[in-house]
Amino acid sequence: MTYCLGIKLNQHMILMSDSRTSAGVDNISTYSKMWRYGVPGDRQMVLCSAGNLATTQAVITAIEKDIREAAPVNMLTVKNMPDACKYIGNISVECQKLNTGGGPVFETTFILAGEIVGSPAGLYMIYSQGNFIASSSQVPFLQIGETKYGKPILDRVIQEKTPLDRAVLAALVSMDATIKSNLTVGPPIELYVLDIASLQEGRYVAFDSDDEYMQKLRKSWNILMEQAIDKLEPLHWN
Template structure:
């Protein structure tokens, strides 16, 4: 499994991904699921991957190799809009699935794959997309300024409660780590290290980038204090009023 989150806030963007992949529970390993394309002062483009690892890796490789075929048109390095790059990524995903999906299906292997894709290209505001397995995609709007892929449910309530458009970037990074902590507590197939990127709007530089292991003191502190805090809040809630008034 996998867990990835991308946020699009007034102040910038936050991206995070776990690193655990497994092909059966006896074959667990660690792969980065965050890919960053950065040319300072021009563009920062981030791709987070979920699903079949061969499919997502191949799609991104094809996207990268496109620079060798100028006849195909703009590449990730000279596209003038994030929308155009999202289309390219969707096409690359379709290419790989066209080539591999039937063979995978013959062995009952899921060829599903999806991406959170976002960043900023000079001349545009920051933008965030979700690219589906079929290569189609949607863009985040102000009403729902985030996307999740993979094991999304355990970590969603805290994001829904905390994240607003005006949330500051460090608060948002903190919230994302709480969301990862809840997810990893409930699903062992999501695991550290966590790749975290905090992008400040209009800087056109990757900004804060951290590879957070299970031993990271800040992440451990979050884990402990969040759990203790929840238990404290729970303890402060009064017991049911209607204790002595059966219906």
């Protein structure tokens, strides 16, 4: 499994992904699930994936080949974010077809966040069928993979107007809850923040399993949860 998360705030977009891949609990490995495509002043995009690793790698290879060979349509030439989604969706469907041979389909789902000059910034989920949806102002986050453990904190904290620091912390808590509850999601955790309307490279950080900041955050959150529970009005039995 995998857990990836995208959040679109008023001024920023946050992308986060874990790095664990598993083909059974006895076959665990570490692969980044985050890729970046950008030309300063022209476009900045971040892609995250959840699903079959072979399909994911085939899609990424095809995207990079198109850029290298300057194909008419590629990530550095598409005109806007919906076109970028359509482009990736098509490649994904092709790669899944190639790998099936009539057997089971090895699906991959993507989150794409980015901005291209002259068109609006956007956060999208690209389904394995190649179609896609944008985030909404009501629920400005999208999740793929093992989404349930980390959803409650986002449901309670994340809105478009949420300040960046708070949203980053909520995303880290959401990821940490998922890692704690599910063995198939694991570090390094990758985090990327894009500044909307800048078209410049964003900020990137990766947290290893022994990262001091994440360990401190986990301990603090455990204590804060107990304290928060104790601040609730206890149930008065009649």
